[in-house]
Amino acid sequence: MVRLETWLGTHNVSRASLHSPIPARLRQQLWPQERKLERNRLLMKLKNYRGLMALLVVLALVAAACGSSDSDGDSDGSTNGGPPAVCASDAFGCVEVASGDPIKIGSLLVTTGPNSSLGLDSQYGIEMALDYADGTFDDTNITIQGHDVVLVPEDDGCSAEGGTAGANKLAADTQIVAVIGTSCSSAALGTADKILGDKGVTLISPSNTSPALTAEATRNPFYFRTAHNDTLQGAAVAEFAYNFEGVKTAATIHDGSPYAEGLANAFAASFEALGGTITSQDAIQVGDTDFSGVLASIQAESPELLYFPIFVGEGSLLVQQAKTTLGDSVVLTGSDGLWSDDFYAAAGDGVFLSGPDVSAFAGDAALYKDIFLPRYAEKYGSEPLSAFHAHAWDAANIVLGAIEKVAVDSGGTLYIPRSGLRDAIAATSGYTGITGTLSCNGNGDCQPSATIAVFEIVGGKQAADPVFSVVKSLE
Amino acid sequence: MTTQSAAGSRYRLFLERFPVRRFVLVLLALVIAYGGAAGSIATLRAGRFSGEVWANLFISGVARGSVYAIIALGYTLVYGILFIINFAHGEVFMAGAFTAYFVAVGLASKGMLESNPIISIGILFVVSSLVSMGVAILLERIAYRPLRGAPRLVPLITAIGASLFLQYTFRGFYGANARAYPTIPAIQGTWEIGSFPVQKVHLISILGAVALWLVLFWIVERTRVGREMRAVGEDREIAALMGVDVDRTIVFTFGIGGALAGAAGILYVFLFNQVIFTMGFFPGLKAFTAAVLGGIGSITGAALGGLILGILETVGPNLFLDGAGVPSPNQLIPIVAFGILVLVLIFLPGGFLGAPDDKSRA
Structure with a gap:
């Protein structure tokens, strides 16, 4: 690697400080005249900026004067009506x-x-x-x-x-x-x-x-x-997995965002409550492109379904790599964060996405x-x-x-x-x-209750009719 | 009495001479190495992953590393000649791959990707390399040449500015969405090597990278223009006195670096078929890391650094962290990769193949 001095360049760095092995503070303790020199240098610097500072002070004064005249104008304008009593009693006006x-x-x-x-x-x-x-x-x-x-x-x-x-x-x-x-x-x-x-x-x-x-x-x-609320969607996807697809083991991936993590956890809790087993709950990083590591880790437990409620950028790549790594037998399911034409084009057919049932609002x-x-x-x-x-x-x-x-x-x-x-x-x-x-x-x-549906991607598009739909209510 | 004070002064001398910083660093390195080794042993004992899984991870690491290596060549070439870090190189890589996307869509709509995969892949490589080369040469002309005599820090800042400028220019050209590259059926699926299935895209990326590296090595070591590049890197003024056209050589260097980045862009979209205007940032950063790891300025070093970084990223988290009971180890890819980088640079400040003391050249 390059030495620091050559990397930074030697301009603007005082020759003494560059070549002296003694740190500045110690130097000043040893030789008081150094401290004086340093002080003088600072004073000179301040003097150079004196004109600029004076200008700034003047500007600040002018600005303050303008500001106050502005607020005068406001109170003049409202004299003919005046704010109603509700404004005075409202904590935020x-x-x-x-x-x-x-x-x-x-x-x-x-x-x-x-x-x-x-x-x-x-x-x-x-x-x-x-x-x-x-x-x-x-x-x-x-x-x-x-x-x-x-x-x-x-x-x-x-x-x-x-x-x-x-x-x-x-x-x-x-x-x-x-x-x-x-x-x-x-x-x-x-x-x-x-x-x-x-x-x-x-x-x-x-x-x-x-x-x-x-x-x-x-x-x-x-x-x-x-x-x-995603406690509803998590429960709905768990029912889709356990009752509709009939899988007993599932793995989840989130990307650390509150949406993905909340949904993955809600799904896992409901899936286990139904009697299923969560084999692993993994996480990826936003911006990652290669998921071979995390997929190998998931594959080691051989789940029947992979639930990844993440977003388009990572989701498109994850689903492509999951198809080659995990094989066709694993059910791939995402959620409404992936509802996008870019994702449908990248993911291809046979992927399921949950979300609000637009066909039956x-x-x-x-x-x-x-x-x-x-x-x-x-x-x-x-x-x-x-x-x-x-x-x-x-x-x-x-x-x-x-x-x-x-x-x-x-x-x-x-x-x-x-x-x-x-x-x-x-x-x-x-x-x-x-x-x-x-x-x-x-x-x-x-939204006290919601109809959550699961749609399949068919022919590079999300199918109009859901394969599974259920109404869930908040307790 | 006298012996005691002699012992005391020797003790004091030892304290004064004791390299505290180095001691702490070595201790830290030993702790990390121990942690890594203990984690690896625990992982292998647990036996969660079969040999086939490790082999797959290793191959995907090599494939990913090959792409880093080819991008890293661009950093290392420019550094070897101008001693500046061209931080906009990641965007040069993006420019080629993103532009070739539109060509690929056109080819796909004509059915060329299915009927003539080899010709279409050739077209993609040419388009991507030419665009990246053009961007790199413009970059040199507009952003770096006017600053050739300036202190080191100035072109560095310019490079970061150019990087952002290119990113948002291409966002303006092509939009902010992630776009899925059309798939080329001929390179989907696997090839059997022995009885072991290897994904075609992995093998193509690795072989492509090796070929590109060999071409570059040949250019630098065996051709006249390569000799001129090395001469300019050695001493620009003397080279000029010897009749080397320095400006032309530098343009040529940027051009080769750009073309390599463009080719790497196509290898990259074979692996991860998606383009977006920010796609150059992380690969650029990692390729720079690879160049430093291998020893910046060294062509072999860049390739070595890229491969090591790629393998660490895929194999590392599962190997070191899984057995240690770390939850979601793959979220910690950057920590593993960059932790190893720090570890290597503590002991080998010049990287694996860098000059031990860069003073004579820098």
Whole structure:
């Protein structure tokens, strides 16, 4: 290897410190004049920056002056109405929408990268809900008390980092009333739900399914979801494996994300409760491409079924390698994180995927089949990309309903109390959406029961009709 | 009295001379080596894996390592001549494989992949190598040549910037989705060697890598331009005085490195048939590791380093960690691979085949 000095280059490094074997601090103790020299050097440096610092101070003063004049202007504007009493009593205050300003709803969905079909599908669902809330599709959003409703989309990157970045961006905008997202549980758990919850912004997810998000110990009071809880899906897949496929041994793989780990564990618990044996519970790394090691380890226990509720990037490669390593006799089953054309093309036939039963949503079937789906195809030019457009539609409608319920107009300015909005969403009961009849429980789960189905991939596509379907309810 | 103080001073002398840091490092190395050995013995005792499984893991490790080795050649060539680390090399690799994807889709739609597999594979190799070569040469021209006299750190930062630039440029060109490469039926399935089935793609990757390595070795050691490359690496100014066109030689070096990366890209998609704009990052990083492990600047070293890293990654976790009772050992692939790298560099700072003291050249 190269020696450090040559690697860094010798410019800007003082000759004395480079060649002297004695460390700087010791040198200064031994020879006080060195310390003086060092101090002088620092002073000289500061002097060089004196002009710049003075400029910065002036700028800061100007900025402060501007800031205060801004807030003066605000209080002048609201004198003709004044905020209603509910804003003073609300722990997080109100969102104030001045007359002529739009009501902003944020979205935090994965819209780029290998999982983008999951997030885009949800975003389309939200856009269509905002459009149809007035009863017609006309490419203009609903207005609430004279204010337009606009969607502010952000990307959750399907990761904790992406969720944090997007949530910070949305939380910084005090005009955001509520956020619909995230797509992936990892983007919400402990990151987006906390960042937005700390500001009193309600987060309602169309596709998070990790049990931890609505578990007593880990949930955020401002978090809700219209997607099913994965304790339901895990139990449904276990029934598919044990009762329908008739296998007695199974292995699981997760990728360390809350979604995959939660689902793998829920499946394992239910499968063992049914009487089956879990031979191994393994994990891979996001970004890996070669799974021969983990597959060899699984093969050593020869399970009859492999359950891998992971995402598209790794799932496509895993399933190809599993087919050659494990052979045809092992049943390969994934979940809704893999619902994507890219995966169907890569995985090939004979792979099973579980997820919400899009063929039998328990809600307003006429609305979904006759109005929603044709419009989706017309507007976005394709079949639905994933399953959660329906959940996103329901989430958007619940948010819109809650805003209409709690918004107070005062002198042309619309006031939306933050905790009040949260409470209105939490009080949702017996709302008939596309996905079913939604009622939010105390933990933020708004989908009390779900029809979970298992579909087979046939001819490079997911078959329209499921091979197995079961209704599961939260206790 | 006198003997006592003499003993005391000798003791003090020993304390002063005692190489504490080296002692700690060696101790650490021994602990890791002991842990690895104990884990391996426990794994083999438990007998969860048959010999066939180990052989399969080993072969897939060699196949994966061959791809690392070919990418690592690009790092090592450029380092041997310019003494800079071209961190954008992983993206050069991605550029070729990703562009060839569209050619492969075209060939698949015409049925060429089934009817004429050899011609189509040839076309893919040529397309991928040419694209990667072009990107590498542009990279040299735009990002590195203007900085040729600058301190070492400057081209390093530029390389990282170029790497991100290329990644997101190709994301702009081809989109952000992972795309499945069309399969080539002729190279699916297995060949029997003796009575042992080996996956065709593994064997093709290994043989392809050996062929590419031999070609490179021949170019560097036996041709005029190879001699010029070595001369420029030895001393750029003297080489110029002797009539070597230094600029042309450096462009040629980047070109060869790029072409190799493009070919490695096709071997890579044989193994893992999926492309995405970020696909170059990890293989690039691992190939760089392989180059360091083998001794950067050495062509044989790069190949050796790649193979060792590939085998460690597939065999390592199951061998070292499974028996030790570590849950989900394959999640810890990078720890095993990079732990061994650290271990090797403690004892052989120049890598396996690197010059023991790089001072004379650097």
